[in-house]
Amino acid sequence: MSDPALVTLRGASFAYEDGPTVLKDLDFDIREGRALALLGRNGSGKTTLMRLLSGGLRPRTGQLALAGQPVSYDRRGLTRLRTTVQLVLQDPDDQLFAASVAQDVSFGPLNLGLPDTEVRSRVGEALAALDITDLADRPTHLLSYGQRKRAAIAGAVALRPRVLILDEPTAGLDPDGQERLLVTLASLRESGTTVVMATHDVDLALRWADDAALLTPSGAHTGPVAAMLARTDLLERAGLRLPWGVAATRLLRAHGLPTGSAAGPRTAEELALLVPPAASPVTVTGAD
Incomplete structure (x- = not known):
């Protein structure tokens, strides 16, 4: 693939305190402009990998780089990373905390110290992008599950990241909610956002993604989605079906x-x- 790698992990290993090694000597690329599906069995390290890519965790060994420049884990380096890469967790209740949708979406831009006019502009754009403008003043605890998913994604979009990583974004949504979310993701891609989606749904991955990354005990295997999801040997090692x-x-x-x-x-x-x-x-x- 000739697309440039915007985010790269090289030789990355990670183990939680007093726990086994989750990832070892992992190489991983996010290529700009490509929709990437991240797949693997429970316990394969998908969540750990996403947190490493977004700066929530720091690799014990190896290096994370943005556009070829190593990430430093000081305040300046993490700000650069988190304004480039945003992670949205599977459960929106792990991210939503403000009284209203607009207040929640505004948190990231306010935390960057942006002026009020810029914050309002970004919040408006993010709400419109997720088709929840009419929910701006709605208390977050009164939202449906699908609305909470959209509000959590809007909070990430308000930071205008170049890469948006979504952990099981369609989990818990009914078919109509899934379709509406996929339309939204297509719109975000058209506006220049690179989207990475972690999912167990191989059919969704085949339909939606350009590339697939299969996490197996031997590492991450990445390539064009149709070719990767036809590899029965890798699917078996990743705990996935055809x-x-x-x-x-x-x-x-x-x-x-x-x-x-x-x-x-x-x-x-x-x-x-x-x-x-x-x-x-x-x-x-x-x-x-």
């Missing part, structure tokens, strides 16, 4: 049917366009 889209592509090709793109169908709608309509049922009547 996506239905990959299975459908194999079935179509086994029967000599066209698969559209080289990657095959990535959504049910794409599959429906490839499969010819079923023949009209034949009515069989008894003999006179």
Whole structure:
């Protein structure tokens, strides 16, 4: 892949105090402009990796860099990192704390010492981007789960990060809520934000991402999403199943049917366009 690596981890290892090593000698890249799905079994280190990338944790060994420049973990270095990379946790209640949505979204820009006019501008933009402008004055404890998810993401977007890392953003949402969130993420990508999504949903990853990173005991394996999610050896080591889209592509090709793109169908709608309509049922009547 020729896209430049905006965020890089090299030789990173991490272990929690009095615990086993979670990640060891890990190399990992976030490439600007690419939608990246991060996948792996529970306990594989996804959350630890996301916290390392966003500055919530510091690697015991190895180095984190932004645009090729090593990150320093002093106030200036962490401010630079956190205005470039923002992490949104899976449970929005772990991030929301202010009385109203607008107050919560304004916290990050205020913490940067921005003038009030700039803060108001950023809050307005973030609320509009997440389609929750009408919730600006709503108490956060009165929001639905999906609204709280959007409010938490808006708080990160208000900092205008170049990279937005989302931990299981669709978990707990109904199908309509998932679709609305995916539309929002597409809009953020169009505006220049690079999005990384941690998920267990291989079908969602195949549909949404450009690239996939599979965390296995031997490290992170990254490449184009269709190719990575067809690697049954890596999927097994990562504790994941084969996506239905990959299975459908194999079935179509086994029967000599066209698969559209080289990657095959990535959504049910794409599959429906490839499969010819079923023949009209034949009515069989008894003999006179």
